[in-house]
Amino acid sequence: MNYRYLALMTAAALLVPAAGCGSRARNASDDSLVVIGKETGEVETVAPTEPETEPPTEAEERVSFVAVGDNLIHKAVYRTAEEHAKNGKDYDFHYCYELVADKVKAADLAFINQETVICNGEFEISGANLNFNSPNELGDDLIDIGFDIISMANNHVLDKGSSGMRACLDYWDKQVAKNPGLLVLGAYRDYQDMYDYRITEVNGIKIGVLAYTDHTNGYALPGDSEMRIPYLGDSELLEKQIKELDKLVDCVVISAHWGEEDTHVIREKDKNLARNMVDWGADIIIGTGPHTLQSMEYLERGDGTEGFVYYSLGNFISGQTDNFNMVGGMAQFDIVKRNGVTVIDAPKLTPLITQYETGNLQNVRVVPYYAYTDEMAADHGITYSPMGHAKSWSRDIIDKIVEDNVPEEFRKLEK
Numbered sequence: 001m002n003y004r005y006l007a008l009m010t011a012a013a014l015l016v017p018a019a020g021c022g023s024r025a026r027n028a029s030d031d032s033l034v035v036i037g038k039e040t041g042e043v044e045t046v047a048p049t050e051p052e053t054e055p056p057t058e059a060e061e062r063v064s065f066v067a068v069g070d071n072l073i074h075k076a077v078y079r080t081a082e083e084h085a086k087n088g089k090d091y092d093f094h095y096c097y098e099l100v101a102d103k104v105k106a107a108d109l110a111f112i113n114q115e116t117v118i119c120n121g122e123f124e125i126s127g128a129n130l131n132f133n134s135p136n137e138l139g140d141d142l143i144d145i146g147f148d149i150i151s152m153a154n155n156h157v158l159d160k161g162s163s164g165m166r167a168c169l170d171y172w173d174k175q176v177a178k179n180p181g182l183l184v185l186g187a188y189r190d191y192q193d194m195y196d197y198r199i200t201e202v203n204g205i206k207i208g209v210l211a212y213t214d215h216t217n218g219y220a221l222p223g224d225s226e227m228r229i230p231y232l233g234d235s236e237l238l239e240k241q242i243k244e245l246d247k248l249v250d251c252v253v254i255s256a257h258w259g260e261e262d263t264h265v266i267r268e269k270d271k272n273l274a275r276n277m278v279d280w281g282a283d284i285i286i287g288t289g290p291h292t293l294q295s296m297e298y299l300e301r302g303d304g305t306e307g308f309v310y311y312s313l314g315n316f317i318s319g320q321t322d323n324f325n326m327v328g329g330m331a332q333f334d335i336v337k338r339n340g341v342t343v344i345d346a347p348k349l350t351p352l353i354t355q356y357e358t359g360n361l362q363n364v365r366v367v368p369y370y371a372y373t374d375e376m377a378a379d380h381g382i383t384y385s386p387m388g389h390a391k392s393w394s395r396d397i398i399d400k401i402v403e404d405n406v407p408e409e410f411r412k413l414e415k
Contacts, residue, residue: 060338061204066107067331069288070115073134074319075127076361091137096365105146108202112147113288119164120171131159151255153186153211158219186211190226205337208245211255246281250342251335254282259290264405266311278307285309291325293405308344321383327401328352348412351402357381370415
């Protein structure tokens with residue numbers, strides 16, 4: 001007699017009752033199945049069938065981010081704010097930004113390059129001859145609209161000298177004290193302040209921001225000043241800070257005030273620096289400075305991960321008078337952390353137009369592309385363009401600037 005055959009049959013019979021065309025028993029030693037055919041009595045061992053399970057759910061955190069370029073407050077801009085002031089205010093800038101305020105307010109984080117200093121009421125208001133000082137109401141209104149990351153790192157930070165920069169720091173320090181979560185950076189009281197990294201946590205994602213400028217219009221801080229302005233030419237500083245911050249946060253945001261003014265052409269030195277910053281750990285670079293719209297792209301690191309750079313968002317608002325200065329952009333993207341890995345998701349750009357009417361640049365305001373009309377184009381008060389030539393302005397010019405400088409995959413033309 002085949003005792004092994006009999007033992008297998010006996011074990012199977014003890015484990016499950018005979019039913020249907022055969023019976024199944026799970027082998028305790030290896031989790032396989034013993035199958036006994038009812039009609040034939042034959043025994044077969046088969047591998048187990050894996051139970052159907054739902055795929056694991058990805059852990060994902062997401063932060064919506066909006067960024068705009070140079071908030072360049074010429075006299076025509078603050079005169080508009082003066083003319084639209086109400087409720088006893090000397091200036092009210094809400095009119096200038098009201099058509100984009102909803103986008104700023106809706107974002108989890110909103111960035112702006114504040115191109116002109118706000119000197120805490122200690123200097124005369126000015127907005128001409130490349131020397132600027134803006135009313136305190138400007139900063140108050142930017143915060144009210146929803147901006148919570150303010151960069152001072154640009155070529156006008158020393159327009160009123162070191163005392164003007166200190167007064168500007170005084171103004172923003174008061175705002176930070178009143179508005180928890182407000183980040184102001186790019187000009188610092190001393191070395192320690194420069195290394196006191198501006199970090200915020202939103203929706204479970206830690207985000208750190210750094211800001212640098214290419215130059216300060218030939219001005220410099222006195223040699224004995226403790227204050228600090230970080231320059232893009234100091235590659236040792238950039239590498240050190242970006243690498244240090246990268247270890248502290250999930251996402252590193254860089255504000256870079258660079259480029260050649262009044263051109264859509266990106267300098268090779270800026271492309272190379274962008275690649276270096278991404279390699280050091282930058283996840284998103286927000287370029288400002290040229291007062292014109294420039295292109296954007298993903299940059300791949302050696303390990304296959306990517307950062308993203310907007311080379312120039314152009315002007316947010318200004319009183320400039322050349323057509324290429326009239327079209328800037330609002331960057332919109334998400335910072336996403338999936339299972340511990342951070343990516344820049346769906347980067348887009350909505351074109352913004354600086355609009356004003358004829359007659360001494362009246363009613364200066366920002367109009368998003370989706371709200372801009374042929375009537376606005378016909379009524380634009382642009383006086384000459386480009387560079388002293390006859391007035392040249394239309395929807396076609398706007399579209400040409402957008403098509404030439406914003407790759408189609410990154411355009412966001414609808415609301």
